[in-house]
Amino acid sequence: MAKVAVLGAGSWGTALGIVLADNGHDVRLWTHRKEQADAINLTHKNENYLEIMIPEQIKAYHDLQEAITNVEAIVIVVPTKAIREVCKNLNGLLDSSSATLIHASKGIEPISLKRVSQMIEEEMEGYQYEDIVVLSGPSHAEEVAKRQPTTVTVSSVNRSNAKIAQDLFINESFRVYTSTDMVGIELGGALKNIIALGAGISDGLGYGDNAKAALITRGLAEIARLGTSLGANPLSFLGLPGVGDLIVTCTSVHSRNWRAGNLLGKGNKLEEVLDQMGMVVEGVRTTKAAYQFAKKQQVEMPITTGIYQILFEDKNPKDVVEQLMNRNKREEMEDLAALLRSINTK
Numbered sequence: 001m002a003k004v005a006v007l008g009a010g011s012w013g014t015a016l017g018i019v020l021a022d023n024g025h026d027v028r029l030w031t032h033r034k035e036q037a038d039a040i041n042l043t044h045k046n047e048n049y050l051e052i053m054i055p056e057q058i059k060a061y062h063d064l065q066e067a068i069t070n071v072e073a074i075v076i077v078v079p080t081k082a083i084r085e086v087c088k089n090l091n092g093l094l095d096s097s098s099a100t101l102i103h104a105s106k107g108i109e110p111i112s113l114k115r116v117s118q119m120i121e122e123e124m125e126g127y128q129y130e131d132i133v134v135l136s137g138p139s140h141a142e143e144v145a146k147r148q149p150t151t152v153t154v155s156s157v158n159r160s161n162a163k164i165a166q167d168l169f170i171n172e173s174f175r176v177y178t179s180t181d182m183v184g185i186e187l188g189g190a191l192k193n194i195i196a197l198g199a200g201i202s203d204g205l206g207y208g209d210n211a212k213a214a215l216i217t218r219g220l221a222e223i224a225r226l227g228t229s230l231g232a233n234p235l236s237f238l239g240l241p242g243v244g245d246l247i248v249t250c251t252s253v254h255s256r257n258w259r260a261g262n263l264l265g266k267g268n269k270l271e272e273v274l275d276q277m278g279m280v281v282e283g284v285r286t287t288k289a290a291y292q293f294a295k296k297q298q299v300e301m302p303i304t305t306g307i308y309q310i311l312f313e314d315k316n317p318k319d320v321v322e323q324l325m326n327r328n329k330r331e332e333m334e335d336l337a338a339l340l341r342s343i344n345t346k
């Protein structure tokens, strides 16, 4: 059994810690807030994040050095905004780079337009891109913590690292697949949050299932369009971290992105919504990044553009719906045909 440090004691870090503890691993759950570490160790609960008892073999740490000493794997699960800071703090604390490095965060950084693994590679001494593994897929922490059936994908350009991660996490309620398409897996996980904001907005406006199905389907088309322009395997978008995660985030009441979108659709302002959430809503920053990415790659992303206008230009959501419904007439299969062509040339 392995010693594993999970860095980030929010809902997802805690749920992944539970999976690892169920598999018999020695789990050190690190948080940057001392009072949270003390409370977890005392009560075996993570108040404000998950309504579940945390197994006693999970120990919470506030001291990063103690948390990572002699570990065989490090799982980074902080909001994308905090990735660089956490990696910088790890430098100098690790005596070697032998620990497998896995991240489970979903986002893209505005301006630099970097994926999480690229930020980790830039910041962490001793680790190369091929050393990093991403874990992604349709997996709300609330259900994983209750051991409800869940499937995810772990990906690394180095297949053997993905297999190490698969072996660490897989169990009877948490099924783990492998992939080598880091670009597709990370982009699928990050970009679906934008569409989930849109699904929440649509529900908040009082629209129904037809509108949501349209958002999911056309959202997938634009995710795949941007993703393939950046070198992703288009088939990844048909998998768990693609359409799978898109479905769960657009339809689940657990989704922070859906819930934030829902409040926006009901007329609340972005700042009020983010204040109310108390948990990270990754789709907001990723919308900015994807909007910039679409311009750079000269890729059409009409839904992303509309969400960007609602979030950052104070555009009325109803006007955005009108704008989307009145776009130029198109043939639906244009996108699919382009995708199929790119699959055939791979």
Ligand SMILES: NC(=O)C1=CN([C@@H]2O[C@H](COP(=O)(O)OP(=O)(O)OC[C@H]3O[C@@H](n4cnc5c(N)ncnc54)[C@H](O)[C@@H]3O)[C@@H](O)[C@H]2O)C=CC1
Residues within 6 Å of the ligand: 008, 009, 010, 011, 012, 013, 031, 032, 033, 049, 077, 078, 079, 080, 082, 085, 086, 104, 105, 106, 107, 139, 140, 141, 142, 278, 279, 280, 282
């Ligand atoms: N909650 C979920 O069901 C899932 C979340 N994710 C992803 O996992 C990542 C984390 O999400 P959640 O756990 O839901 O967030 P959360 O909002 O529940 O918790 C985030 C945690 O990170 C900590 N944190 C914030 N800034 C920090 C910093 N500078 N240094 C160290 N720690 C810091 C916070 O104190 C908090 O404990 C996000 O990228 C999210 O998209 C992925 C799959 C499922």
Ligand SMILES: O=C(CO)COP(=O)(O)O
Residues within 6 Å of the ligand: 106, 137, 138, 139, 140, 193, 196, 245, 248, 249, 254, 255, 256, 257, 258, 280, 281, 282
């Ligand atoms: O990525 C997730 C589920 O797979 C979590 O999505 P939310 O951040 O919207 O809750």
